[in-house]
Amino acid sequence: MKGLEARNLSVALAGRAILQNVDLTIPEGGVTAIIGPNGCGKSTLLRTFAHILRPSSGTVLLDGRDIAQVPPRDRARRIGFLPQSPQTPEGIRVRSLVTRGRTPHQGRFGLLSRGDHAAVDRAIALVGLQDLADRRVDRLSGGQRQRAWIALTLAQETSILLLDEPTTYLDPPHQVEVLRLARQLNADLGITVVMVLHDITLASLYADCVIGMKNGHPEFATRPGEPLQADQIRNLFEMDVHVLAHPTSDRAVIVPVQ
Template sequence: MQGGPAAAGSRLAARDLTLAYEDRTVVDGLDLSVPDGEVTIVIGPNACGKSTLLRALGRLLKPVRGTVLLDGEELARIPTRTIAKSLGLLPQTPVAPEAITVADLVARGRQPHQRWWQQWSEADERAVADAMARTDTTALAERAVDELSGGQRQRVWIAMALAQETDLLLLDEPTTYLDIAHQVEVLDLVRRLNRERGRTVVAVLHDLNQAARYADHLVAMKAGRIVAQGRPAEVVTADLVREVFGLESVVVPDPVTGSPLVVPGRPWEAGPAAGAQAGSSTAV
């Protein structure tokens, strides 16, 4: 399929995108334009196609139909090295080479910028040092990646993606394995990269409230299709949460940011009859 130019203000776009694993269609006829210079976050229930979409945007998965466009050109037609200079991807479950150190893994993010006559430069050194400092992994430099905790490994992989210094950054569940403090730290880092360095970011998150707090552009998916997209204040409503997640909730303003805050309905409680039955069972 020959693609035309991407929508204005969108270097990365998908047109009539259908994605499948063998004979199982996961994403069907999807259109998406990623706003330049913004943080786009994709939300939705498990197995709705979020990570599959991100894999296609990063050219890890070939479309069954439709196309992904980068700067108006089909991604499939662009040389890999050229893509790697513009587009960085952190997949959901990356695998590190056995016994590789943290410093060596982060340094691999610089490979697209190197040439046979110049394998390493001061610019590479600065990029790696900066990426490790921003992800609080400098002290881990000489440690083997496979000896780290899950949270430490996740920060190291994010450092490698940052070291690549691309204008577009795709992150598939970057807060996985992280405690709440490090989740906020990583998402604040994403916000700073966007605001201070103009990086366009697309991230998949499970936490709806974090997505609403950090996204400029929110994309809600269900069953391989986009149900709604736009500013979080426009997208996140009790009706949408019910439609997409099957959850009754109340949406109120976040007391800190003013962004939508999803409060689930009252937890299940045993009624008098259930309580009596439970008491009777205990006595037996």
């Protein structure tokens, strides 16, 4: 089995159980959104998939192999992870930031090869920042800054991209900009994208599959193309909603009941 799987996965932080007995398979080659109330374990699940957190029990499988047994360099060539609100090094420019994504591919002395430079150029082009490659990252707009960080993960040339709340602190146009980019990377490069989102409608519009987390456990996982149901959202967030058809696509729009 290729891709990411959780098998009877439990994670505790500071002695408190965050994830409990999670069994989950991430669809290979699709875009998956993880939604749920604050504190339900969304980010913990993503960080455990990235092997940043270690399970208390159970296993994360990467391509059918216990991820703990995968050498770090091989893992970094397979999975790219973008945390919430990454800290930008002071004064760093876009190209220098993106170049850091080549670390798993560099030799002992960390010298950049012609192939490394080409990968950095490709990553910058994929996110549309060619004209800003020499600009300081801290002088970019919020959406541009997120694109620069995504370019860093693309420079790793991984086939799995984990995005932890990539739209946090962005205004609506920049949220859409980042999510469209995620869909574009999936469609053009076949990258498996898994992202934690707070906005239910954005999850519905931009993901093929949606996983609903509650109290450290998946309440539901939709199949590719299966629309969200009102009762799923009601049980997950304890709120009443209408699920409406999008006017120009087959996606659903989630509207709270007034």
